[in-house]
Structures are given as C-alpha cells and as structure tokens.
Amino acid sequence: MIEATLADVAGRDGYIHAFTHVTADRALTEAAEVDAAIAAGRHPGPLAGVPFAVKDLFDIVGVATKAGSKIHAARLPAARDAAAIRRLNAAGAILIGALNMEEYAYGFYTDNPHHGRTLNPHDPTRTAGGSSGGSAAAVAAGLVPIALGSDTNGSIRVPSSFCGIFGLKPTYGRVSRTGSLLFVSSLDHIGPLARGVGDLAAVYDVLQGPDADDAVCAKRPPEPVTGLLDRAGEGLRIAVAGGYFAEMLSPESRAAVDAAARSLGVVDTVDIPCSDAARAAAYVITSVEAARERFTELRDRIGDFGPNTRYRFLAGAFLPADWYVKAQQFRRWYSRQLAGLFQHWDVILAPVAPVPAPSFADHSAIIDGKELALRPLLGRFVQALAPAGLPIVVAPFVKRPALPVGVQIVAAPFREDHAFRVAAALENSGLFGPQPR
Amino acid sequence: MSKPVDWDAYLEAMSAMIGLTIPADHREATIAQLKLNAEITQPLLAFDMPEGTNPAPVFKP
Numbered sequence: 001m002i003e004a005t006l007a008d009v010a011g012r013d014g015y016i017h018a019f020t021h022v023t024a025d026r027a028l029t030e031a032a033e034v035d036a037a038i039a040a041g042r043h044p045g046p047l048a049g050v051p052f053a054v055k056d057l058f059d060i061v062g063v064a065t066k067a068g069s070k071i072h073a074a075r076l077p078a079a080r081d082a083a084a085i086r087r088l089n090a091a092g093a094i095l096i097g098a099l100n101m102e103e104y105a106y107g108f109y110t111d112n113p114h115h116g117r118t119l120n121p122h123d124p125t126r127t128a129g130g131s132s133g134g135s136a137a138a139v140a141a142g143l144v145p146i147a148l149g150s151d152t153n154g155s156i157r158v159p160s161s162f163c164g165i166f167g168l169k170p171t172y173g174r175v176s177r178t179g180s181l182l183f184v185s186s187l188d189h190i191g192p193l194a195r196g197v198g199d200l201a202a203v204y205d206v207l208q209g210p211d212a213d214d215a216v217c218a219k220r221p222p223e224p225v226t227g228l229l230d231r232a233g234e235g236l237r238i239a240v241a242g243g244y245f246a247e248m249l250s251p252e253s254r255a256a257v258d259a260a261a262r263s264l265g266v267v268d269t270v271d272i273p274c275s276d277a278a279r280a281a282a283y284v285i286t287s288v289e290a291a292r293e294r295f296t297e298l299r300d301r302i303g304d305f306g307p308n309t310r311y312r313f314l315a316g317a318f319l320p321a322d323w324y325v326k327a328q329q330f331r332r333w334y335s336r337q338l339a340g341l342f343q344h345w346d347v348i349l350a351p352v353a354p355v356p357a358p359s360f361a362d363h364s365a366i367i368d369g370k371e372l373a374l375r376p377l378l379g380r381f382v383q384a385l386a387p388a389g390l391p392i393v394v395a396p397f398v399k400r401p402a403l404p405v406g407v408q409i410v411a412a413p414f415r416e417d418h419a420f421r422v423a424a425a426l427e428n429s430g431l432f433g434p435q436p437r
Numbered sequence: 438m439s440k441p442v443d444w445d446a447y448l449e450a451m452s453a454m455i456g457l458t459i460p461a462d463h464r465e466a467t468i469a470q471l472k473l474n475a476e477i478t479q480p481l482l483a484f485d486m487p488e489g490t491n492p493a494p495v496f497k498p
Contacts, residue, residue: 333490
C-alpha cells in the first residue's frame, strides 16, 4: 500500500505540486515496522498503515524545515520529529513527506516564490488556498488520505474550503505545537485535514493530550470524539452567524451556509459582536508577533524574503506596543462575549471565505455590485474568529460542477465534539463532502 | 489618530531604537505597509475597552 502511495505521489504530484519533500525510505521502513508488529501479534495502532503528510513547518528528523522560505531551507536538518508526527507514528500512521505552504505561513494563496505554486485539484488555474495549501491539495487529490496543517488566521480553514475537504482547527492549546515552526504563538494552532469526518476525528483523537514542551498546550486528558459521531446533530442548539458574517458574501458562499442551515433545520441567527474589531485585533497580534519571530532574518536577510511577505513582516516590527496590548485586551473581552453566546447555542455556522477559490490571475472580485480586492477579502470570516481560539470544523459544500465552498462549524472552547457531530450530520446529508476523485 | 503621522520620521526613530535598519530600496514599501496597518487597525483603536480588561496572555510560572 505504501509503495502504491509513493508511486501515486511520484506520478501525479507534478500536476498540482503539493509536496516539497518525499520521505520514501522512511515510509517504507515505517510500513515494514507496522507489518512486523502485526506479524508478531501486537496491535499496530488505530491508524496502522495510513499514509499521511505534513505542512513543511513540522520538523521531520533529517530534513530541513523550510516553512516555505528560502532562509530556513538552508538550515540544518531537524534533529527530532514534531510531537504531532510522533503521535501519528505511534498510532501506526506512515509519514510520506512534507507539503508546500505560503512563506512562513503568511497568506492564503500558496503561490510560493521559493518553492513553487500549488494548484487546486478542482481547477489548476485556481489557488488551493493557504497557507496550508499543499496539505489541502494533497488530500483533495487523493495523494494522501490525511494531512496536517496549521491555522493562525484561517490557514487550515481557507484551503479546506477551496479544495473541498474537511479540516479542523482545534481549540487553542488543545493540540501540541512542539516541533512546528511558530508564526504567531498567540494564535497558532495545528490540526488535521481529511476527506471524511471519520478520518478527521480519528487523527484528532490521536493528536490530543498535554505536552509540557508547548507552553500553551492545555493540561487536559484526551476527549475522543470518534465514538460520538453517530449522535450527529441530535439535541444540539445551532444558529447561523448574521450581521458581519452575512455581508460581503458571494452567492456561492451564501448558498453553502444556507444549505447547511436547511439540512440541519436551523432557523435562528445570532450576531457575533464587534467582528470588525476582532479582525483588526488578530491582524495586529499577527503583525507584531510574526515580526518578532523573524526579527533576526529581517535584520540580516531582508532580500531573501518573498515580495508578498517582506513588507508585512517589516512593518510589524514597528507597530506601537499600545496597539498590541489593546489587541490582547480585546481578545479577552471578545472571548467573554462569545462565551455568553455559547450559553444559548452549542454551534454557530458561518462562511469560511467570501468566494470560492479564485484564479491566480484575478486580483479582485465583484460582490453585491462592488469590486473588492481579493487578498484582504479572503480572510474576512476566518480572521474575525481567530482571536477567540474556538474549535472549528470546516465542511465542504459541493454542488457539482461548481467549485467547492466550505462552511465553518464553530463550537465553544474544548467542545470539539459538538463541531464534529454537526460535521457528521452534514456529511450524512449527502450535500457536504469531497467530490469523487 | 488625531494628528497626521510623519511616517518617515517614525520609521527613522524606531529603526534606531529596535536596531532594525530598513535599506533605502525597501523604505517606501515599508511605509506604505505601515499606513495600511494603521488603516486596518482603526476598528480596534475605536473600540471602547472596558476598564480593567486583562490582556489575554497569562503567564503561569
């Protein structure tokens, strides 16, 4: 099976360019170990023999962690696997390689100036989304059934939407980030992408658990969700986000939210307060912390940054401390407002992106008769939720032959189970799920 | 912001303070990005923060 996966990657990845490195020898060794465990009568783990790949910001022993950059590509190979890879390996999953991404995870296109452009498997003239574009494209194309990505301001959610697959941003602190290159520690999450809710849940269950090496990782035991999927949306109080989340929305994105609401019998809407300020807070936190993380590279190697990230990193180093602390205060206030909403609702539905995957050639979109610049538009709904650190599953609405569009299924902190159950209900409806390969 | 900002002077002073020199050929684009950041941040700056709101990060020794 792993030989077939490696052959498939070798034969088809050239069309979409999802991979930046293939760990063929390692994969074959790991497969042999799983076979040996089975032959010896040992349980090989819940993910035995399942191939997976990771965004190129997870450390892979013996491989330089490029993080989409020219600068880090020249660094020494990692001495140890990231914690998430170790957990998946311990469950029997087999690492196939590293996946393309935006430079240092900063952007929604995965049109990388150093490592190439990842194409959307549904239409190669369009972006796969970002920054975990390689992760989403590899899963959507069926090169691997599961992948890992990271999400700071939407970097799992946007590519999952554009490529028509399921994705999870867990609660902030639920899953260890040890061994992944930080972008914005206050907002960074890691999480899985998959073609089905069951696979997404199986990977999430393996990834959970405390880790003293990650300062923000919660000291909570794993709370598995796989056994809860059969309950689907039964008894859950669900509303659709209105106001800010119902504005600047293309007909395709609106149709996805409407289809989810109809399928679940949802009639109520709820206003999430001050979402424009929430987006601004996420923007400030991102700008300042990203610049601090890369300060040495900005000082010594500014010419080696790509044109789309260079000035965002540079400007972030000069923002006033007052803005940053206010953004962190706002985050506290905003989380409390959302906690109040979750007293009344278990799940809130919201769009992922205002539009389906745009073409690389397009720089604007027309929505409600207005021409809007695409790059700032794409993060509108995902970035506004970023400061709250909530668990969010993306479910892909596929109305053939149109492009896929995802819906955010948002739950209260550490209630991933609620988001997963609603995702399962949508998958069961037959309206949500990936297109056949 | 009530008064116009002299971004060139701001960048010059801050560069010296944080030890990050902006090469001449990157200066104009960096100032343009700073102006954009200020515009994007307006909804946050306009938000009336309730007194005593703790910043989100909590340090536990």
